[in-house]
Amino acid sequence: MAKGPKWISDRLASGGEILIDGATGSELERRGVPMDDRAWCGPSVTTHSHVLKEIHKDYITAGAEVIITNTFASSRQMLEPAGYGDQVAEMNQRAVAIAKQAIEETESEHVAIAGSVSDALVQVAVAGSISDARSDARGLDDKWLKPAVLHATYREQSELLVEAGADLLVLEMMQEPEIAIPAIEEALKTGVEVWVGISCRSDKKSGQLAMFDDADRLFSETLDAVTTFDVQSIHIMHSHIEDTTRGVEELQKKWAGPIGAYPNSGYFERPSWQFVDIATPEYFANHVAQWRKMGVQIVGGCCGLGVEHIRAIHA
Secondary structure, eight states: OOBOOHHHHHHHHTTOOEEBOOOSHHHHHHTTOOOBTTTBTTTHHHHSHHHHHHHHHHHHHHTOSEEEOSOTTOSHHHHTTTTOGGGHHHHHHHHHHHHHHHHHHTTOSSOEEEEEEEOHHHHHHHHTOSTTTTSOGGGOOOGGGSHHHHHHHHHHHHHHHHHHTOSEEEEEEEOOHHHHHHHHHHHHTTSBEEEEEEOEEEOTTTOSEEETTEEEEEHHHHHHHHTTSOOSEEEEESSOHHHHHHHHHHHHTTOOSOEEEEOOOSEEETTEEEOOSOOOHHHHHHHHHHHHHHTOOEEOOOTTOOHHHHHHHOO
16 A cells, blocks of 8 residues: 555545645746756756745645645756756755755644656657657657656656655656656555646647647547556646646546646746736636536646635635
């Protein structure tokens, strides 16, 4: 049996709700932290650790019970091409340490740390080493996307986060089965609870739900892959608010376990998040209320949604 905070498993088993935090990377940017051109928010754990800690503290004060480490962009396939290959361990460990400090300084009880691990193809695309990273994930010949390398890098980051003290692992923006499966398999080997975050988008031409960054592949492929694993929860995350609702509906058809929802607002244009047409806290809260009625148990925000949004949904 996987280990993790007992209050989380008890809460989920009883049908209760857990409030997670909002965005970290885009919130750093909103507060003036420069984003690395190739490694996005990853290096900020060493260059702007004080800002990162304040963000964690602000989310905790706003009601967040789970805070996610600033390690979405801290895998080896993200950091090494950007020139930070010798700092992979340091940046992941430092991110967990900063989260711990935030919890200690707010004197909070029952706040868990989720170590973030993200989709490798998203990371490679952000780093700019593939000209058209979403053309066909199965046909890419990038060294970072080879099966053996995927397993090795996901194993490395998962172990680093758990050894540093992460209470659980959250796999974020998982889309392509050939990438999601190695990530889940390696995360489960650590022995802690695993949350899986998957992303989707409505295809304007067909109207169907597709993978977030590859309209040629259906979201159902992602669902078929991730719902076969014995993870603690599956989330629709980093998806537009309206698409999140559709994603939850589709997920419920294939998954009977706990479900989470934490959408984004705005869009990414390397190397920065674009704060365009950001949802108001009220608009966001109205949709969260709908998801709660649908049975969603874990709620929060992703890129573009900040402290005021979490405050708005804190019950």
